[in-house]
Amino acid sequence: MPRETPKYHVGQTNNIxxxxxxxxxEDSCAYLLSSLTPDMTILDVGCGPGSITIDLARHVPRGHVVGIDIEAAASTLDKGRTQAQMEGVMNVEFRTGNGYTLPFPDDTFDATHSHQVLHQIDDPVHFMREMHRVTKPGGFIASRVWDTGSWILHPQDEGITSFRTMTQRINSERGLVPFAGRNLHIWARKAGFEAGRVKISTSTMTFRTPEERIYVGELFRAISQESDFATMALKKGYVTGEGLERMAEGWQRWIDDDDGPFAWINFELLYQK
Ligand SMILES: C[S@@+](CC[C@H](N)C(=O)[O-])C[C@H]1O[C@@H](n2cnc3c(N)ncnc32)[C@H](O)[C@@H]1O
Known part of the structure; x- marks a missing residue:
């Protein structure tokens, strides 16, 4: 049955x-790039602001790339459209659409890709089945997602610990599977992928320099203030406005602490249909 009410709750504010x-x-789907040839058609599902999508289009200069995202807000897909125009990348387009009911016939694309989407939706098996359906026989399906169980952050901070507790609680109430990354191959099997042909790799993300800490710390600080996580937690009475402030202060302390590294593992699935 087609899914009508997808759930996504990180939020789409400008900071996020x-x-x-x-x-x-290169930094988000290197494991896919060597499988691409210049005339391929690619679908990027849950493309967000589309910087990866635009880069993929550069890898298939005689092909075409479609980025699709459930979020129609100007902050998201319009950003991709503007960026593509500014960078002179003409073989890419962005459309609003739901990964649970992709608006394409069977066997349409040479490669179907998603980055950091499957951990945030409540039916990743259905989503993967759709990615598989729209991929041509012989084409590639590629998906990368982090595993929150690999969260390595130093030093410990009370505000950040509360942030984690809040997001885990909301995720669990929304029926999301914790530790998404390690489930990728299981979801693929349930979605009908032939188990023996599923390739799983991992890659880490590390944030250590001041610039890297600002990048990731400000993203998580924004999530602690502006996301649907924060709105829901406030509404349900799990946290107060002051509590959210303390989370944001925790992220700021971490950004300012030269001793503070943060790293996690991403799992990557590559499958030739
Ligand atoms: C964490 S963002 C990742 C964006 C982009 N792939 C990247 O890595 O920069 C997840 C994106 O998935 C989109 N998304 C969530 N559920 C979706 C669905 N059911 N169909 C299509 N897009 C969805 C969200 O709107 C959001 O833009």
Whole structure:
């Protein structure tokens, strides 16, 4: 049955979307790039502001790339459209759409990609089944998602600990599977992928320099203040406005602390249909 009410709750404020817009194909889907050839068609599902999507288009100069996202807000897909125009990348387009009911016939794309989406939706198996459906036989399906169980952050901070507790509680109430990354191959099997052909790799993300700490710390600080996580937690009485302030202060302390590294593992699935 098609899913009508997808759930996504990180939020799409400028601070959050601008952080996603710094991502590139090289830093986010290197495991896919060697499978691409210049005339391929690619679908990027849950493309957000589209910086990875635009980069993918550069890898297929004679092909075409479609970025699709459930979020129609100007802060998201319009950012991709403007960026593509500014960078002169013409073989990319952005559309609003739901990954649970992709608006394409079977066997349409040479490659179907998603980055950091599956951990935030309540039916990743259905989402992967759709990615599989729209991919041509012989084409590639690629998905990368972090595993929150690999969260390594130093030094410990009370505000950040409360932030984690709040997001885990909201995720669990929304029916999300914790530790998404390590589930990728299981979801793929349930979605009908042939188990023996599923390739899983991992790559880490590390934030250590002042610039890296500002980048990731400000993203999480924005999530603690502006996301639907924060709105829901306030509404349910799990946290007060002061509590959210303390989370934001915790992220600021971490950004300002030269001793503070943060790292996590991403799992990557690559499958040839
Ligand atoms: C964490 S962002 C990642 C954006 C981009 N892939 C990146 O890595 O920069 C997740 C994106 O998935 C989108 N999304 C969530 N559920 C979706 C669905 N059911 N269909 C399409 N997009 C969805 C959200 O709107 C959001 O833009």
């Amino acid at each position: 979307v601008n952080a996603f817009a710094k991502r590139t194909a």
